[in-house]
Amino acid sequence: MLRIRCPWCGERDEIEFRYRGDASRARPAADAAPAAFHAYVYERDNPCGWHWEWWLHIGGCRRLLRIERHTLTHEIRVVTQAAQIPDGAGR
């Protein structure tokens, strides 16, 4: 059971949240080549290690969170609001 420290609600069980996928992909500019959109929509680094991801606090404040979590240990080391992108995170 993950415990996620929501910046608005405090520490809550994972069942209050819904996973919304890899948060490290940046949307290309509208006029970017198809290959850039293919990479954005379909390709995933899928690391065995630290991973930036979206979690929606659907059973709480209903905010979208951006979380850095380890995919082997499930340890969570950063939880931020969606728009706030930490230095050096993602790409």
Next chain:
Amino acid sequence: MNGRPSIRESGGSYSGWRLLLEGLTGQRGWSRAWAKATPRPRYRVVIVGGGGHGLATAYYLASEYGIRDVAVLEKGPIGLGNVGRNTTIIRSNYFLPDNIRFYEYSLKLWEGLERQLNFNAMVSQRGALNLFNTEGQRDLFTRRANQMRLLGVDAEALDREQVKALVPLIDLDNGRYPVLGGFLQPRGGTVRHDAVAWGYARAASRAGVDIIEHCEVTGIARAAAGVTGGRVTGVHTTRGLIEAETVCLAVAGHSSQLAAMAGLTLPIESHVLQAFVTEPIKPVLDVVVTYGAGHFYVSQSDKGGLVFGGAIDGYNTYGQRGTLPVAEDVAMEAVTLMPALARVKVLRQWGGVMDMSMDGSPIISRTPLDGLILNAGWCYGGFKAIPAGGMTTAHLIACNAPHPLAAHLDLDRFASGRTMDERGIGPFPYAH
């Protein structure tokens, strides 16, 4: 010595006569089912991953395509990966015609597999029953069943009374999600998964394939870009460099990790899928049942344990375990559908890491790198696909052209917009 074990070394043939003879002579004549090979420096084909698909690919390369200079590399022992972690269900009740043809081909290969391998894999076509709980679901399942029947695959609609007669254990009128009926694929069923790994390993070994356990791949060797365009020339392993004309990755669960060694990024996420088995009980369930109101499937093994599972845990992980919220969810579905199970104890629980692909369908494909073939992205469906996956991957390696029944599973489908999304979910692997 060309690395090919004699029949005697690889255990001889299995038959009723042999069983009788060994019974009379103290069971001393049995030997290892497959030879423990040591790696040679070079092979025509190296298959990374000694799971179901890797072993089946090696077997069909040798038996159907005459390519015996093959090594299968497995980082641990044979049979401890996903081939031994699934819920052993076989069926071909898919919706997309290309997927129906592929999985039906697999089901037909299952039907003749034991005779071909000379190995008892306990293939049991006990029927696979998909229950539906809403009228919308009935329409959807009807459409799928019609699609199957148009392609000559068996599918039968059952009303409530027929469901009750077939599986008395089901509580049709459970308070939350009453069962409205079901669709039965009579040729669906179960296969003993360990025997699949052992049977293919033994048959491949007897055909001359080297099965090399405890040999982990640590890197992909490539030619300098200027010479042959950076083609893959072999693999670096914990037991040294092994060269090959063709390297095939069959490491579902860890495909992204291996592909990254070759500089490729795949349309795959890794997720854990849990499975459960109860204490052995008397026969209560002789059909595979799936529950439409949630994600739940159950069958009873020949030992008597109820083998069941549900959905993936839902977020990226490489942990071969599972977390409690999904275990609780699966248990709730079990007792909602079959209240009698509330008194049965769960004996074991485990997890397997899945390649969840972006469209929910597998990938059997060449890659942007010459000499590198991919068998990946099996999501929940890898076990039932082992014979067809092995055959079509072997075809791709031997003929350097896709097998007609697996041409739709190429990697290029994502870029070109031909995704095979059975349920129309979109590029969200955690939701497939």
